[in-house]
Amino acid sequence: MDRFVFLLATGIADGVVFALFALSLVLIWRSTRIINFAAAAMAVTACYLALAVTDLTGSYWAGLIIAVLVGGTLGWAVERGVMRAARDPLSGVILAIGTVMVLQALTGILAGPQSRPAPVPFGDRPVIVGGVPTLSPYDLFVIAVAVTLTAGLHTLFARTSLGLQMRAAAFAPEMSRLLGVPVARMRTLGWILAAAVGALAVLLAVPGELGLDPHAGDPLFVSAFAVAVIGGLDSAEGAVIGGLLVGVLVSLVTGYLGAAVAPLGVLALLALVLLVRPAGLFAGVEARRV
Amino acid sequence: MNQNPRRIVLLTVGGLVVALAGTFLLDPYRNYLLALVAAHLCAIAGLSLLIGRTGQLSLGHAALMAAGGYGYVAGVKLGDGAVPDGLQPVLGLIVAVVTASVVGLLLGLAGARLHGPYLAGLTLAVVLALPALTSQIPALGGDQGLMVPFRSVPQALSSLIALEQWQAWIALTVVAVVLGVLATVDAGASGIRMRAVRDDEVAAALAGIRPGRIKVQAFVLSAAAAGAGGGVLCFVDSGVRPGGYGVTLSLLLVVGVVVGGTGRLAGAAIGAALVVLLPWLIGLGTSGLDLPAEAAQRLDGNLAVLVFGLLLIGLTVAAPTGALGLLTRAGASRKRSAPSIPTTSKD
Amino acid sequence: MTAALEIRRLTAGYGAEPVLREVSLQVPDGQVVTLLGANGAGKTTLLRAVSGLLPTTGTVLLREQDLSDVPPEQRVRRGLAHVPEGRGVIAELTVEENLRLGGLWRHGRTALRERTDAEYQRFEPLARRRKALGHQLSGGERQMLALARALVAAPDVLLLDEPSLGLAPQVVHSIMQTLRDLCDSTGLTVLLAEQNAAGALSIADRGVVLHLGEVRSDGPAAQIAQDEALRHAYLGY
Numbered sequence: 098m099d100r101f102v103f104l105l106a107t108g109i110a111d112g113v114v115f116a117l118f119a120l121s122l123v124l125i126w127r128s129t130r131i132i133n134f135a136a137a138a139m140a141v142t143a144c145y146l147a148l149a150v151t152d153l154t155g156s157y158w159a160g161l162i163i164a165v166l167v168g169g170t171l172g173w174a175v176e177r178g179v180m181r182a183a184r185d186p187l188s189g190v191i192l193a194i195g196t197v198m199v200l201q202a203l204t205g206i207l208a209g210p211q212s213r214p215a216p217v218p219f220g221d222r223p224v225i226v227g228g229v230p231t232l233s234p235y236d237l238f239v240i241a242v243a244v245t246l247t248a249g250l251h252t253l254f255a256r257t258s259l260g261l262q263m264r265a266a267a268f269a270p271e272m273s274r275l276l277g278v279p280v281a282r283m284r285t286l287g288w289i290l291a292a293a294v295g296a297l298a299v300l301l302a303v304p305g306e307l308g309l310d311p312h313a314g315d316p317l318f319v320s321a322f323a324v325a326v327i328g329g330l331d332s333a334e335g336a337v338i339g340g341l342l343v344g345v346l347v348s349l350v351t352g353y354l355g356a357a358v359a360p361l362g363v364l365a366l367l368a369l370v371l372l373v374r375p376a377g378l379f380a381g382v383e384a385r386r387v
Numbered sequence: 388m389n390q391n392p393r394r395i396v397l398l399t400v401g402g403l404v405v406a407l408a409g410t411f412l413l414d415p416y417r418n419y420l421l422a423l424v425a426a427h428l429c430a431i432a433g434l435s436l437l438i439g440r441t442g443q444l445s446l447g448h449a450a451l452m453a454a455g456g457y458g459y460v461a462g463v464k465l466g467d468g469a470v471p472d473g474l475q476p477v478l479g480l481i482v483a484v485v486t487a488s489v490v491g492l493l494l495g496l497a498g499a500r501l502h503g504p505y506l507a508g509l510t511l512a513v514v515l516a517l518p519a520l521t522s523q524i525p526a527l528g529g530d531q532g533l534m535v536p537f538r539s540v541p542q543a544l545s546s547l548i549a550l551e552q553w554q555a556w557i558a559l560t561v562v563a564v565v566l567g568v569l570a571t572v573d574a575g576a577s578g579i580r581m582r583a584v585r586d587d588e589v590a591a592a593l594a595g596i597r598p599g600r601i602k603v604q605a606f607v608l609s610a611a612a613a614g615a616g617g618g619v620l621c622f623v624d625s626g627v628r629p630g631g632y633g634v635t636l637s638l639l640l641v642v643g644v645v646v647g648g649t650g651r652l653a654g655a656a657i658g659a660a661l662v663v664l665l666p667w668l669i670g671l672g673t674s675g676l677d678l679p680a681e682a683a684q685r686l687d688g689n690l691a692v693l694v695f696g697l698l699l700i701g702l703t704v705a706a707p708t709g710a711l712g713l714l715t716r717a718g719a720s721r722k723r724s725a726p727s728i729p730t731t732s733k734d
Numbered sequence: 735m736t737a738a739l740e741i742r743r744l745t746a747g748y749g750a751e752p753v754l755r756e757v758s759l760q761v762p763d764g765q766v767v768t769l770l771g772a773n774g775a776g777k778t779t780l781l782r783a784v785s786g787l788l789p790t791t792g793t794v795l796l797r798e799q800d801l802s803d804v805p806p807e808q809r810v811r812r813g814l815a816h817v818p819e820g821r822g823v824i825a826e827l828t829v830e831e832n833l834r835l836g837g838l839w840r841h842g843r844t845a846l847r848e849r850t851d852a853e854y855q856r857f858e859p860l861a862r863r864r865k866a867l868g869h870q871l872s873g874g875e876r877q878m879l880a881l882a883r884a885l886v887a888a889p890d891v892l893l894l895d896e897p898s899l900g901l902a903p904q905v906v907h908s909i910m911q912t913l914r915d916l917c918d919s920t921g922l923t924v925l926l927a928e929q930n931a932a933g934a935l936s937i938a939d940r941g942v943v944l945h946l947g948e949v950r951s952d953g954p955a956a957q958i959a960q961d962e963a964l965r966h967a968y969l970g971y
């Protein structure tokens with residue numbers, strides 16, 4: 098039972114990060130109707146630079162700010178430089194794959210293949226509550242950041258005119274232009290925002306299970322993809338719930354069956370959701386056209 | 388491009404004979420590379436047809452190749468003692484194709500309900516789960532994979548050709564069969580139905596075509612081709628190891644498809660050659676540079692992936708028809724400049 | 735009277751072969767000009783070209799300003815609003831959000847509120863459905879919303895593409911009447927593409943008949959309505 102509580106707590110802490118990262122997929126989906134297969138590779142690249150800055154300055158926070166800035170810049174560059182050329186969903190995926198290969202190769206060449214240790218700003222020992230190990234201060238920090246960010250993004254989209262324009266530009270680009278919405282700028286903004294959130298999520302995830310190596314993004318992307326699909330790609334709330342679900346699942350599978358089995362668990366869940374409820378468990382207004 | 392079956396058979400057999408003869412011009416290592424190209428060509432041609440004709444983007448073809456590899460091992464074990472030694476590889480290849488087809492059927496059934504990006508995500512998850520699967524099922528041998536007994540050149544030929552050349556012959560024969568089958572299907576009624584489904588599922592359904600079924604059929608066909616490729620790889624390497632069939636290979640197969648021009652079987656050959664030979668050439672180049680071991684290790688593999696990534700982006704942006712498309716377009720524009728020849732070429 | 739919108743030798747299309755060939759016409763200030771013609775005549779193409787959605791040659795002048803280098807999203811800032819064929823209500827957004835989008839670029843928060851409230855008063859059924867999503871509206875409600883959204887921007891010139899499509903005759907009549915009243919009371923200028931020639935001509939000041947991408951006739955609405963040969967040949971009534 099103690100073990101179950103511990104795994105549950107860890108799962109929630111991991112799930113929050115999955116949710117945050119899945120949110121970055123949702124953001125790009127919402128602003129461009131593209132699933133960004135390069136999201137994880139972009140975030141991992143930003144994290145490498147962030148850790149380099151942390152090493153240089155000795156400050157975790159300087160690294161964190163760099164992660165967000167570099168993430169956003171990468172989002173801008175990839176959207177303007179590469180994804181603009183996407184003519185249809187298929188070529189969008191292919192362009193993103195090309196981006197993944199370039200980024201992974203570059204980080205591999207510059208940083209080497211080995212996994213890189215990552216610092217934590219707070220203790221990452223679980224606090225013992227009534228004899229049961231639960232969350233660590235670092236986990237609490239991660240949860241606080243994720244909750245704040247999710248709430249902020251929700252406010253942006255639901256309450257501000259900028260968010261309204263971003264949504265309109267995604268749903269109906271041509272009509273939005275007729276109404277005076279600068280659609281191209283909204284797309285770029287969506288990418289910047291999403292990539293910055295993604296980079297932050299990965300930086301938060303690195304000290305945990307993930308670790309940082311050039312290919313660290315692959316399993317993360319698949320988990321986040323599963324999260325986004327479970328929650329429905331249009332739904333930020335769905336991403337949060339899906340993230341917790343996947344986090345807990347992965348934690349329990351890892352704890353009871355071993356870390357090697359986790360990808361199978363994610364695959365099974367993903368296949369189940371895609372086959373049974375392809376619009377996501379929390380489908381929004383418009384059924385996904387699968 | 389309407390090709391009748393007779394023409395396809397002639398082309399494949401003719402091409403095979405020329406290729407087999409060509410192996411005499413190559414040294415053993417280059418014959419080995421040729422066998423690798425042929426193995427990759429099986430998978431790339433199948434994937435190219437899948438993407439080009441039905442619009443289904445699979446990032447899981449590395450896993451299907453692996454299925455072929457494991458199938459090959461199973462087939463050889465099955466035949467051990469039951470069939471003559473010389474026929475064991477044939478049995479292995481058959482079981483390889485069947486295994487990959489079955490896995491492909493499962494994936495295809497799931498995929499038929501999904502559009503591009505979702506299918507891509509699901510198949511990517513499959514590839515990533517492959518090491519987990521092999522580590523969980525003891526019969527698959529874990530990270531070490533499985534080995535098959537080494538197969539030397541048959542007695543009758545052993546004085547004539549080296550082992551690598553023999554392997555190249557088998558690989559070329561398999562790829563000829565695969566290409567012949569793919570081209571025949573593509574030229575026939577199924578090819579038309581696949582295109583109809585890709586262009587407009589609803590319209591196709593109204594015309595009495597069942598889009599789901601067509602997509603599954605295409606996926607199975609493509610999986611079978613990948614399985615044949617995986618079987619050949621297993622034959623050439625005398626074994627199968629899950630580490631070789633990761634995301635990177637899956638992405639390389641997509642690169643091969645795009646380089647050759649999506650949906651073009653002849654282009655797939657260019658793609659396969661590039662995917663196999665470029666890393667080798669780059670390796671030759673960097674080893675000539677006399678780099679420190681650490682730097683060489685970092686460049687190894689990564690440099691090729693970098694080039695492939697740039698190529699993928701560049702081609703998708705600039706030349707959606709691939710390298711072969713570029714060549715034919717150059718040819719067509721040269722023709723067009725001669726005013727008397729009307730342009731009839733389409734697609 | 736000066737022209738609020740003037741189109742000079744406009745050529746536009748989707749591929750190599752142009753759909754519109756050297757079309758010229760004027761929409762005088764404060765008037766309703768209706769654009770008539772059979773299916774495929776090029777009415778929608780003309781309106782899209784005026785909004786900058788298609789590559790064109792020729793000139794579009796809005797109050798004597800050349801719009802050639804102005805991208806579509808900037809044209810609304812110059813006073814041009816466009817209700818496209820099929821209305822363009824964004825299905826995933828609510829009525830309120832659709833409406834606000836129309837005036838986001840122009841108004842501050844409170845001014846926008848006043849403008850949307852004014853439209854809710856003009857189109858009362860919308861006021862009861864503020865929170866409904868676009869795809870939950872009836873055809874008539876959608877048309878109202880599209881019109882209201884264009885009016886929130888307080889445009890000089892309104893391009894309207896087949897507002898009568900799929901609507902009951904009474905609704906068509908009331909929408910036409912609303913347009914006429916708007917022009918008379920606020921000085922709005924309208925270019926109205928219509929299949930329903932009789933209805934459109936009854937409220938229009940002038941009419942332009944397009945056929946296969948060329949102007950066949952251009953004159954006062956009453957004159958076109960009385961020209962039997964023209965009606966038979968191009969307007970089908």
Ligand SMILES: Nc1ncnc2c1ncn2[C@@H]1O[C@H](COP(=O)(O)OP(=O)(O)OP(=O)(O)O)[C@@H](O)[C@H]1O
Nearest residue numbers: 748749753771772773774775776777778779780929
């Ligand atoms: N997106 C497009 N791509 C290619 N051709 C088009 C496109 N849209 C319209 N056309 C062609 O342009 C011509 C004019 O079409 P347009 O939509 O302007 O006609 P219309 O007068 O608005 O007709 P309707 O009354 O049916 O709406 C038609 O021949 C049509 O086939």
Ligand SMILES: [Mg+2]
Nearest residue numbers: 777778779819
């Ligand atoms: Mg029209």
